[in-house]
Every structure is written in C-alpha cells, then in structure tokens.
Amino acid sequence: MADPQGFLKHDRADAKKRPVEERVEDWREVYLTPEPEARDKQVRTQASRCMDCGIPFCHSGSAGCPLGNLIPEWNDLVRRGDWELASDRLHATNNFPEFTGRLCPAPCEAACVLAITPDSGGAVAIKRVEQAIADVSWEQGLVHASQSTVSSGKKVAVVGSGPAGLAAAQQLTRAGHHVTVYERDDRLGGLLRYGIPEFKMEKKVLDRRLAQLRKEGTKFVTGVEVGVDLTVDQLRAKFDAVVLAVGALRGRDDTTTPGRELDGVHLAMDHLVPANRAVEGDGPSPLSAAGKHVVIIGGGDTGADCYGTAIREGAASVLQLDQYPMPPSQRDDERSPWPVWPWVLRTYAAHEEAGERKFAVAVESFVGDAEGHVREIKLRKVRVEKDANGRRQVVPMSEEVEVLPADMVLLAIGFEGVEHMRLLDDLDITLTQRGTISCGTDWQTTAPGVFVCGDAHRGASLVVWAIAEGRSVANAVDRFLTGSSDLPSPVIPN
Ligand code: SF4
Structure with a gap:
C-alpha cells in the first residue's frame, strides 16, 4: 500500500548532473550516480510520492508506458526498500530497464496524475526510480541469465541488434527457440552503439546486457549483411522464421534549400x-x-x-x-x-x-x-x-x-523509413507510404514467416517502443512456430 500523502511531504527531485565544466571534458554519462546509501534514500523518497492511483495512467492507456511497466507496484516496493522484488517486477515487463531509464523521455511521467495536479510538486520521478532499480539490480547481482529448460528445435534469425531486435531475441531464446542475431556493423547494438552518444548511455551498460543474452543462448554474428553476405535463399534454408529489426535510418534530407550541395x-x-x-x-x-x-x-x-x-x-x-x-x-x-x-x-x-x-x-x-x-x-x-x-x-x-x-x-530533421537494402527486395517486402515495413496484425510482413518490429515498422521512435514491439513480435513468432504462446505482447501493430 503506497503512502497516499507522500507527494504532499516531498517535491519531485530529479537526479543531479555532473558539473558542466567537468562533463564537457569527457564522454561519460551526464548524470551523477550517488553513493549507494544516498541513492537509496533519495530514490525511496521519490518513489514514496506515488499515490498508487486506482487507474494508473502512467502504466497504461494511450499516453502511458507502452511496455505496461508496473509502475505503482515497483514504486511501492522501492519505497519499502525491497529492491530485489522491485527488480523482479520491473524485469517482468521490460527486458532492458537500464536503457529506458537513461534514454526514454518518459511518456509515463507526462501521463502521471501528479503531472497535472496543481501544487503537487510535479510528476513522480518514474524514470529516476526505474534507472535506480536497474542499476541496483546489476550492482547487487540480481540480474541473472535465464536459460530456457526446453528446446523447440526451431531456428529464428533476427536481423538487426538494436533494442527491438535484442528484445525479440531475448524473449524468443527464453521461450526455447534457437536465435541468431545478425548485425551488419562490426559491433552489436545498432543505434544504441553508434547513434546514442556515450554521455547519454555508456556502452558498458549495453555490453553487460549483451553478455547476459549470450549466456542465455542467443547467438550473435557481426559484420554480415543479410541479403548480401547471407543470401535470402540461405536465410530461408537455415531458419524457420525471420525478424526484421533493421531500424529506420534513412535520414530526411533538405532537398530545397540553396547550397545544400556544399561541402560541410x-x-x-x-x-x-x-x-x-x-x-x-x-x-x-x-x-x-x-x-x-x-x-x-x-x-x-x-x-x-x-x-x-x-x-x-x-x-x-x-x-x-x-x-x-x-x-x-x-x-x-x-x-x-x-x-x-x-x-x-x-x-x-x-x-x-x-x-x-x-x-x-x-x-x-x-x-x-x-x-x-x-x-x-x-x-x-x-x-x-x-x-x-x-x-x-x-x-x-x-x-x-x-x-x-x-x-x-x-x-537533424528526422528519418524517412528503412534504408534501401537488397534483403527487402529479395524478400519482396512491401513498404508503407511512410517508408516503413508493412505488416499485418500478427506482425508478419508480406513475406511469409518474416516479421518486423521496432523503428523498421513504426518509424523512428523511442527506445521504449522498440522494446515493446520486440516483445510483441516475439509472441507472434512463437505463436507462428508452435501454434500458441505464453510470451507477453504489450502492443499491437499500428
Ligand atoms: Fe503513481 Fe503517478 Fe502512476 Fe499515479 S499516475 S500510480 S501517482 S506514478
């Protein structure tokens, strides 16, 4: 049971940043990580501001968290200092809360009832609580490799190793499928690796999660462009299903302003x-x-x-x-x-x-x-x-x-959908008018057995949506391969 008057006792307080003159001299994360004791006190105070609303807009509905994060539940667990159970409840809906805690602009906070309540002291600092739970989970050894005890004998290729592809891969591996993630770059992570600057999320945060996926049994292949280095025929022969998580990296250009052609x-x-x-x-x-x-x-x-x-x-x-x-x-x-x-x-x-x-x-x-x-x-x-x-x-x-x-x-005027790639041509994939990959309500593209998730489907969006779609597509692929699925499916194709 939450403290219904917590928000009357404490105002919202965001995490502190490192001094400007210090942080611009390096690439490390902007936000300070307080000593564990101080963090425990600060974050528990912030979590205590949550009212455990009867209808928690933060975690549901069109404006709240796409993952359906159990926000009031883990706010209360943190308030009571039960970090282990909070970690369990957070990971129940979010594969990578340390990514969203750092990178997501927090639609949940905009949807929080306290965000629109006059004199409330501001929305609950949900993102701060989420990141703290994730970081404490890693520090205290609460994040384990969750190896499947069953094997479906089915093979799935995931093309792209950004957050959507990684979420889909982790869910499918845990469900007992044999998953190989292909990445055309030399390192894994997609936008998390080469798009997001280190000062927003240090790569060691990504690397430790990749190590967890490896331990669970997901296989990774880098430096391979599927459709070129591995042809569509080879892909089809080797795998029972394919997930396209290739992002939406075709940058919108300025084609009208005089001088666009200049160097620089x-x-x-x-x-x-x-x-x-x-x-x-x-x-x-x-x-x-x-x-x-x-x-x-x-x-x-x-x-x-x-x-x-x-x-x-x-x-x-x-x-x-x-x-x-x-x-x-x-x-x-x-x-x-x-x-x-x-x-x-x-x-x-x-x-x-x-x-x-x-x-x-x-x-x-x-x-x-x-x-x-x-x-x-x-x-x-x-x-x-x-x-x-x-x-x-x-x-x-x-x-x-x-x-x-x-x-x-x-x-930096946006993105216009997926890049042109031979893979999509050879699979005979249909694109939408927005340049993204078209799919049905089961996330299946116009190529049978080929599914899509993340920015490749949605267009350039938030990391939280990428993870949510990765989880949902895993449910669809599991269902396609086995006839049913117990995997969660938090969102439907738009
Ligand atoms: Fe807590 Fe805000 Fe969600 Fe209500 S809307 S349950 S106060 S986080």
Missing part, C-alpha cells in the same frame, strides 16, 4: 556514427566538429545528440535551429489538461553546456566559399501554420535575413 552540410547520423566510433577507440572522427562553427537544424533528440557531441569535440560554436517558437506548451486542443508529449519543446542536458538555440527560424540558404565549402547560413524568422489540408507549412514572418557563420551544418 551533412545528415546528423554522418556526424554521430564516426563520433561514437572514435569513443569506441576506432581513431579520430573524419567529421569532427573541432574548431568549427556548427549549426544543427532540427530541435529533437538527434539534434541534441549532435549538440552535446559537437561541444565535446571542441566546436568553436554550436547553434541549434528550430522552426517552432519557444515554448509550445499545450496541445492544439487547449481543453486538454495533459502535457504535450512528445511535441513539447524539450531542453536536454547538452543545452546547459554551451552554445545557443534559436526558435521560429528557418534557413534561407547555405553560403559557400570559393572552394565550395559552407561558410555561412542565412536565416529568416518564420511561423509554422496548417494549410487547408491540415499539413504544416512554414511561412516567412519578415523580410529581414540574419547571416551567421557556419562551417559545419548538421541536418
């Missing part, structure tokens, strides 16, 4: 991947921001990742541009009391470190030097309106143009 104008991932490789020890990034005037176009997560990365690489200046004004605080439907999520303007830790943000602006043109390298951007004030069809359009607000230095421009 790049897609965001072209900057993040080599930067992450450099941190892994692969040598200096060929696209380092060191000494450059960096302009990032786009105000979302990927833009913020470029922002913090550029600062750590030693950029001369960092500027992030957003077409939207600051801050859009409510839905279009102003009758709704719920916080806007995830469209709310968010400030990331990186924005505290250095640099500048500009809002309600759009690039008029990129200006180059005689060698064809970008040196300036021209900006104009804009507003974003909806046209007669409800589509957003950018409308200039003044004739005045601002000219700013820019010798490295990063386009």
